[in-house]
Amino acid sequence: MFIKTDGPHGLPRNPFLSCIVPRPIGWVSSLSADGVFNLAPYSFFNGVANAPPMVMFASNGRQPHGPKDSVTNIEATGEFVCNLVSEELGEQMNATSASVSSDTDEFDLAGLETEPSELVKPPRVKASPIHLECTFHGTMELPSNDPEARNVICVGRVIGIHIRDEVLKDGIIDIESIRPLARLGYRDYTVIEKAYPMTRPK
Numbered sequence: 001m002f003i004k005t006d007g008p009h010g011l012p013r014n015p016f017l018s019c020i021v022p023r024p025i026g027w028v029s030s031l032s033a034d035g036v037f038n039l040a041p042y043s044f045f046n047g048v049a050n051a052p053p054m055v056m057f058a059s060n061g062r063q064p065h066g067p068k069d070s071v072t073n074i075e076a077t078g079e080f081v082c083n084l085v086s087e088e089l090g091e092q093m094n095a096t097s098a099s100v101s102s103d104t105d106e107f108d109l110a111g112l113e114t115e116p117s118e119l120v121k122p123p124r125v126k127a128s129p130i131h132l133e134c135t136f137h138g139t140m141e142l143p144s145n146d147p148e149a150r151n152v153i154c155v156g157r158v159i160g161i162h163i164r165d166e167v168l169k170d171g172i173i174d175i176e177s178i179r180p181l182a183r184l185g186y187r188d189y190t191v192i193e194k195a196y197p198m199t200r201p202k
């Protein structure tokens with residue numbers, strides 16, 4: 001079948017996000033201008049440059065109380081952390097996606113311990129095996145079908161990387177031991193449990 005995206009798709013659910021899989025989950029911690037800890041998962045998330053290392057996540061739509069807090073906080077304070085979600089953290093990651101008011105500490109909400117960052121003020125998720133400390137580079141506005149909502153790409157420069165010692169084997173990140181969670185379409189997730197190498201042609 002072919003779907004033209006400005007018309008009805010005729011399927012029980014919109015298939016778009018099932019066509020881009022698996023998507024890594026950036027579990028973004030930030031600090032509000034008033035100092036409230038914020039934590040939320042974003043699967044429109046990726047690394048977008050290596051030297052210097054840069055990441056992006058895209059915030060879509062709005063909360064019942066207004067714009068999503070992560071981008072608001074990052075634009076106000078200029079810093080954030082991307083925490084990796086391993087399989088065992090799935091339920092707590094999901095809990096932090098609740099639409100709660102901006103004065104709610106989502107570490108508390110999900111029963112997660114914080115750990116101070118080295119170079120930025122937002123804390124890290126202690127239970128997460130990898131953290132990327134980021135400074136805010138900029139936002140890019142995207143079109144939105146809902147005039148009340150903001151769709152935006154938020155780009156950050158990674159200025160520090162924490163890797164838990166146990167997941168480093170001979171200096172290489174043992175991804176199979178981390179079992180990162182990734183997002184599929186609909187309500188589905190997958191776990192990365194197998195990695196294999198492929199050499200690029202010269």
Ligand SMILES: Cc1cc2nc3c(=O)[nH]c(=O)nc-3n(C[C@H](O)[C@H](O)[C@H](O)COP(=O)(O)O)c2cc1C
Nearest residue numbers: 040041042043044058059060068069070097098099
């Ligand atoms: C696995 C997962 C991935 C998500 N990815 C996104 C995303 O890429 N963009 C987005 O706007 N919302 C995404 N959400 C929803 C946000 O996490 C949710 O709206 C959250 O309340 C935003 O929190 P904030 O207002 O503290 O930023 C995702 C939710 C889950 C569970």
